[in-house]
Amino acid sequence: MQVWDDKQWLQNFEMRKNSFLQLCAELALTLQSKASKMRAALSVEKYMVIAMWKVATPDCYQWVANQFGVRKSTVGTVLTQVCRSIDCILLQRTVSLGNVCEIVDGFTAMGFPNCGEAIDGTHIPILAPDRLVAEYINRKGYFSMVLQVLVDHRGHFTDISVGWSEKVHDLRIFWNTGIYRKLQAGTFFPDQKIPVGDVEMPIVILGDPAYPLLPWLMKPYSGNLESSKEHFNNRLSSCGMTIACVFGRLKALWRCL
Structure with missing residues (x-):
């Protein structure tokens, strides 16, 4: 000191x-x-x-x-x-939604318009639990629980859910969060829409292929893609990298994780 x-x-x-x-x-x-x-x-x-x-x-x-x-x-x-x-x-x-206009502008500058958050999960190593041991062994062979987070364009956590086992699918974890219910009800973000073709697009969050395609949740196209869909995937991926960097910083700073 x-x-x-x-x-x-x-x-x-x-x-x-x-x-x-x-x-x-x-x-x-x-x-x-x-x-x-x-x-x-x-x-x-x-x-x-x-x-x-x-x-x-x-x-x-x-x-x-x-x-x-x-x-x-x-x-x-x-x-x-x-x-x-x-x-x-x-x-x-600390873990709360910040200035939505600032977040949307940040993701727009990164290439994806009217985006409010990115979502993903990571494994946190744990000691073998006393019960349901097999449920917590992940595909890499060690015991872990899942941390699922939403982050903004700067990589700040805005929502977290932790404690689920490896055997629980990312989608089920998301369905059981309060943030899902708010997004589904349209109460998490302000009612701010932009025209995309014939569609009024609300503020969305970005996820990987494990998540469902919803009016407020964008995921990448799969399969053999034409150039416009590849371009969409590239834009989504570049913004989604924010959350991968967040997990890298989290585990580099707090090495017990």
């Missing part, structure tokens, strides 16, 4: 010191530790530094415990409490 500069903070915690202190201030009320006969109470800063080190590195609990002079079980408890606090206090404020 006293001697590291921003470069050292970024190298070790993927954030600058000011960002770390702001995060501590946001979560302070939910991270008050109590002293016991065995040890003194942990400060909010120590709570956060243990949790951030664990998620920013591939280190095991025992190594993190040795690094910060706590017990292995304490690392697990601290990590759980910090994640729950972030989920409770910061998630809805």
Whole structure:
């Protein structure tokens, strides 16, 4: 806290010191530790530094415990409490739809008009669960759960759904989200349509072939294609790459994932 500069903070915690202190201030009320006969109470800063080190590195609990002079079980408890606090206090404020006009303009500049989001999923490695073990083995042979997200043109998360097993199809995951119901009801985006031939096209989201073609969900053409359809696919793919880059950054920054 006293001697590291921003470069050292970024190298070790993927954030600058000011960002770390702001995060501590946001979560302070939910991270008050109590002293016991065995040890003194942990400060909010120590709570956060243990949790951030664990998620920013591939280190095991025992190594993190040795690094910060706590017990292995304490690392697990601290990590759980910090994640729950972030989920409770910061998630809805951070993961939300931004300025729709700005997002649409951003995707238009990338080549796809009247687009509001891109959707896709990725696998998050997990330890073998106690039950339904076979459900969580993915096609690459390791245990994982699915993270499905919507992102805007800048790669900011606007909606997330996590916890489904590998055996659940992307479409079923999407059907069971609140965001699907809002999109289906036409309440997620403003009523902003543009003419495309004889059709009034609403604001749409972009998905891969696993998703259905809907008035508000565009997916690529398949099969042998004429040039106009290939051009459409190229435009959709270039915008859809935004979400692939997001997953790359997510797992590069938070290496426990």
